[in-house]
Amino acid sequence: MKINAERLEFREINESIRAAGKKATLVGCCGQRFICAGMADVSVTIEGVPGNALGAYLNGATVTVMGNAQDAVGDTMNGGAIIVHGNIGDAAGYAMRGGRIFVKGNAGYRAGIHMKAYKEKVPVMVIGGCAGSFLGEYQAGGVIVVLGLRCGDGKIVSNFPCTGMHGGKMILRSDCRDVTFPNQVSARPASADDMSEIKGYVSEYCRLFGEDEAAVLDSPFTVITPDSSNPYKQLYVAN
Amino acid sequence: MEREGKIRIPSGCAIAAVISREGDRMTGESIVSAMKPMHDRSNGLGGGFAGYGIYPEYKDFYALHMFFDCRDTRKKCEAFLKEYFEIVKSEIIPTRNIPQITDKPLIWRYFVAPLKSVLADKQLDEKEFVARTVMKINTETDGAYVFSSGKNMGTFKAVGFPEDVGVFYRLDEYEGYSWTAHGRYPTNTPGWWGGAHPFTLLDYSVVHNGEISSYDANRRFIEMFGYKCTLQTDTEVITYILDYLIRRKGLTLTEAANVIAAPFWSTIENKSDEYEKRKLKYLRTVFPSLLITGPFSIVLGFDGGLMALNDRLKLRSMVVGEKEDKVFIASEEAAIRVMEPYAENIWSPSGGEPVIVEVKEGKF
Numbered sequence: 163m164k165i166n167a168e169r170l171e172f173r174e175i176n177e178s179i180r181a182a183g184k185k186a187t188l189v190g191c192c193g194q195r196f197i198c199a200g201m202a203d204v205s206v207t208i209e210g211v212p213g214n215a216l217g218a219y220l221n222g223a224t225v226t227v228m229g230n231a232q233d234a235v236g237d238t239m240n241g242g243a244i245i246v247h248g249n250i251g252d253a254a255g256y257a258m259r260g261g262r263i264f265v266k267g268n269a270g271y272r273a274g275i276h277m278k279a280y281k282e283k284v285p286v287m288v289i290g291g292c293a294g295s296f297l298g299e300y301q302a303g304g305v306i307v308v309l310g311l312r313c314g315d316g317k318i319v320s321n322f323p324c325t326g327m328h329g330g331k332m333i334l335r336s337d338c339r340d341v342t343f344p345n346q347v348s349a350r351p352a353s354a355d356d357m358s359e360i361k362g363y364v365s366e367y368c369r370l371f372g373e374d375e376a377a378v379l380d381s382p383f384t385v386i387t388p389d390s391s392n393p394y395k396q397l398y399v400a401n
Numbered sequence: 402m403e404r405e406g407k408i409r410i411p412s413g414c415a416i417a418a419v420i421s422r423e424g425d426r427m428t429g430e431s432i433v434s435a436m437k438p439m440h441d442r443s444n445g446l447g448g449g450f451a452g453y454g455i456y457p458e459y460k461d462f463y464a465l466h467m468f469f470d471c472r473d474t475r476k477k478c479e480a481f482l483k484e485y486f487e488i489v490k491s492e493i494i495p496t497r498n499i500p501q502i503t504d505k506p507l508i509w510r511y512f513v514a515p516l517k518s519v520l521a522d523k524q525l526d527e528k529e530f531v532a533r534t535v536m537k538i539n540t541e542t543d544g545a546y547v548f549s550s551g552k553n554m555g556t557f558k559a560v561g562f563p564e565d566v567g568v569f570y571r572l573d574e575y576e577g578y579s580w581t582a583h584g585r586y587p588t589n590t591p592g593w594w595g596g597a598h599p600f601t602l603l604d605y606s607v608v609h610n611g612e613i614s615s616y617d618a619n620r621r622f623i624e625m626f627g628y629k630c631t632l633q634t635d636t637e638v639i640t641y642i643l644d645y646l647i648r649r650k651g652l653t654l655t656e657a658a659n660v661i662a663a664p665f666w667s668t669i670e671n672k673s674d675e676y677e678k679r680k681l682k683y684l685r686t687v688f689p690s691l692l693i694t695g696p697f698s699i700v701l702g703f704d705g706g707l708m709a710l711n712d713r714l715k716l717r718s719m720v721v722g723e724k725e726d727k728v729f730i731a732s733e734e735a736a737i738r739v740m741e742p743y744a745e746n747i748w749s750p751s752g753g754e755p756v757i758v759e760v761k762e763g764k765f
Binding site for chain 1: 438439441668671714715718720733734735736738739747749751752
């Protein structure tokens, strides 16, 4: 069912999606927040620019954005998938604890901040382009993958990645020679075991966005995990 | 009502801006619409706009926009102004009465030039004298407040949602080469007309989303140079800091940005360009008290241009887009799409990275 969002505020949009059943297409979206918040059993395609906190608390639904998304995509999401065919703003996947976020382009600051995992709940965020500063800040669990495609001269990740990281895993498609990591994480080249895991994320990304899988995989990958023998100390104050 | 210092109010805010590099003049309608999708970022306690290039017929005169609490205050203030200024025009700023905007003060504007004899006597340049007069009125005249004091520009602000404030001030009837806008969600101070953004001094205007944590350190420093922070509002101190650094100290916009959103020492240390490294160290060392910490995204309007800047940790959002000669800046991409559905090169500047857009030489 097609829903014209042009004159609707966010409550009305979410009510219309719930009324639509299993599948809905939202057109003319312009900044309405909380779209699909908490939704479980629906597949929604969005044209236009959805507002902040798209798919907050998402609980199993699939949300596809044909262009860019704003800040806090998938805030505290629990399950499901958010697929963005453009770029995303700051703090994507804030405290997400399940489900998957795939972004074709770039992410802003603090992607994956405080991502966490518990038992079978392991959230995954794949960023096709480059990521802003503080990637994976306070990451406690889950997997963050950055592919660095179409970054041009830019770095795959900007300043201060993994600040306060104490759990989970980050995978960067780079040898990371120009990336400075904090002392409490360790970075290593991907092993054969890592590569079989990475292949899964990459092939899903390539299937969604029509990228050449072999070409994407033909690159060094670096895996970053917290170093439990050297736990996190604060960035700003030395105590 | 209770004013600043008597009450603390627990934010969000919305900012937007547009500029034509060719100096083409746009009505205020588009910037007012840009605020609509960001409605929820404000709470109705303040909205405002600044337009540049809106008074071409009086471009050589300072446009003083003023609030008065009553007729007596206005008379008293006008008598004061007449002693020091030639007033070429004084009028009520036209407004539309709409139910969304209530309790309006008396709102006037004066196009003035300081008397040459006064400037000679005080041995001050024109801008400094106007700045001091604004400070004097705002601190010493109860019930009077100058909320705009630049040439060929003006700010318009009120208590209400920004989209209503724009209608109230009839911004569709003005044309400017650049506009900035703000929707307020006050965090610490009560919402009253003077406390809405933009905050201005001379042709500088600032709209700000955030809440800086260095307010008092910044205030103590800037007040040593004759600035008086009357509103306990962080945006006011940002405005004065920028006036001090750019007009009085002669820093470039980028240098001023490097002072208020200075890079971390570790970031400076990693710079490969030795000259840049030395310069950044110098600026941090000379102006440590003007480092602004805590979240902010601001747009500074000035004669002939705009500068957008985020705090160095980028704790607030900011998006920039372009279309032909126009550049759009906003807290959210949605606001840019309202102004220009086909905006291109949408990107988010990094923390501490100033985005400076100027109108071409001779076009404003």
